[in-house]
Ligand SMILES: [Ca+2]
Ligand SMILES: [Ca+2]
């Protein structure tokens with residue numbers, strides 16, 4: 001008789017009420033680059049100090065607020081968190097970030113203004129984001145320019161364009177140009193600095209002017225996955241902490257994160273519609289009551305695992321799938337391919353104890 005490993009995990013469901021708040025609870029910093037929506041999305045008085053700025057941003061994008069903020073041109077950012085750490089469930093999306101991107105089915109119309117997402121864990125436990133940051137490598141990671149740096153100079157007059165210089169020889173200088181639609185100052189009124197410098201990864205330009213005979217009709221196409229304000233909210237399944245990479249582009253394993261940073265990752269001026277700027281409307285932890293990666297794995301029947309003698313596992317899947325076995329702290333131990341039907345895995349090279357098996361579609365706790 002076959003004996004199946006008991007899975008005691010809780011089935012996740014949007015119908016349950018959460019002890020933790022799924023939306024944003026804390027804003028740590030909002031430092032937008034200049035742009036046509038700055039000082040309007042949101043309105044921030046010139047005399048606002050840093051705590052007041054964060055309060056105003058939270059009123060816009062905090063849990064259930066349904067407002068919106070703009071990050072301005074390249075590099076402008078917001079840093080936020082929840083009232084709990086976001087657990088990294090292996091192989092699963094962990095959080096969503098809401099924006100105002102749209103695209104029609106034929107991609108002849110759309111506005112994707114992708115922002116890069118970074119994550120950080122509160123390693124030193126002081127509750128503030130002063131720990132190492134890791135970029136979530138999205139689908140355009142290999143085509144993006146790392147270590148891009150831009151410096152904006154505050155214009156002498158509110159009606160002047162904002163000039164900038166960069167470290168990219170292909171685009172050494174440029175300007176955030178003013179337009180007739182937005183008449184307020186484009187430099188953040190509460191930031192007195194004469195210059196603002198931002199550094200980060202710059203995505204390839206995504207805007208194309210499809211207007212004919214000299215007309216302007218700009219379409220900003222989304223990248224496949226991995227950016228904020230890129231795919232429409234309904235089409236973006238979320239972000240996976242597994243995508244985190246260090247400054248050298250090497251994957252890092254994080255079992256939870258406490259802070260998320262989003263910055264505008266395009267340095268692009270699209271004619272009459274102006275600079276590309278990431279907008280943020282909120283964020284959602286997709287499994288807010290997870291306490292650790294093991295307990296929160298949903299139970300499932302499609303992947304069947306049976307423990308045999310001699311550290312062998314019988315693994316049954318419905319379709320061909322790659323698989324990886326992880327230790328409970330997220331280290332990949334072993335991988336390979338599974339054929340439809342029963343597969344016998346010899347695992348006596350692995351340490352005994354609890355581990356995780358991940359297939360193309362599922363993740364399951366196993367005992368070795
Ligand atoms: Ca994950
Ligand atoms: Ca810290």
Ligand SMILES: [Ca+2]
Pocket residue numbers: 099100101111112113229277278279
């Ligand atoms: Ca947008």
